[in-house]
Amino acid sequence: MAHQKAFSTDGEVSGQTVRSVVEGVGQFSTTYKDRALGILDDHGLPEPEEDEWYSWGAYIDAFEELADTVGPKTVTKIGSEIPGLVDWPPTIDSVEGALEALNQQYQNTHRGDEIGYYEFEKTGDRGGVIECKNPYPSSLDEGLLKATAEKFSGDDAFVRVEQTSDGEVTTFQISW
Numbered sequence: 001m002a003h004q005k006a007f008s009t010d011g012e013v014s015g016q017t018v019r020s021v022v023e024g025v026g027q028f029s030t031t032y033k034d035r036a037l038g039i040l041d042d043h044g045l046p047e048p049e050e051d052e053w054y055s056w057g058a059y060i061d062a063f064e065e066l067a068d069t070v071g072p073k074t075v076t077k078i079g080s081e082i083p084g085l086v087d088w089p090p091t092i093d094s095v096e097g098a099l100e101a102l103n104q105q106y107q108n109t110h111r112g113d114e115i116g117y118y119e120f121e122k123t124g125d126r127g128g129v130i131e132c133k134n135p136y137p138s139s140l141d142e143g144l145l146k147a148t149a150e151k152f153s154g155d156d157a158f159v160r161v162e163q164t165s166d167g168e169v170t171t172f173q174i175s176w
Helices: 016-027 030-042 055-071 072-085 095-109 140-154
Strands: 013-014 051-053 115-125 127-133 160-165 170-175
Touching: 013 016, 013 030, 013 055, 013 160, 016 051, 016 055, 016 072, 016 160, 051 055, 055 072, 072 140, 095 115, 095 127, 095 140, 127 140, 140 160, 140 170
Parallel strands: none
Antiparallel strands: 013 051, 115 127, 127 170, 160 170
């Protein structure tokens, strides 16, 4: 599986983010959860606490190993669990608002120089383009974007996410 590289090894990631991956794989089985905790431990991140900060470089290395172990479909599923774990501001009440808020959510859980971003541009009544510049696999972003749109769309909405470019910046078309 191709991965992007961390933009800076000096950055940090919140324990909330680290725990969300553990909880995401734990949705599948306790074996996956134990494997994730073992991989984190091997990379110097034992028993991550939600209110602590951890080495971003170590976390990215651990995440890449975990992603290689579980495969891209499971990584997409992990991404789809994240919106349910995020503490969204009460003012977010639409897909557009949530996609615009993704960058701030990301900035709140990652810190340091050159940590990347999410940038959303609305291109129609129920669609837009989002750029994702981060070191995570595009399959994680795909799950994150789809689940975010589903969380904030009406029950009748069909959410479609299509990756249109890959590289240091990955672009997705999204409609709902």
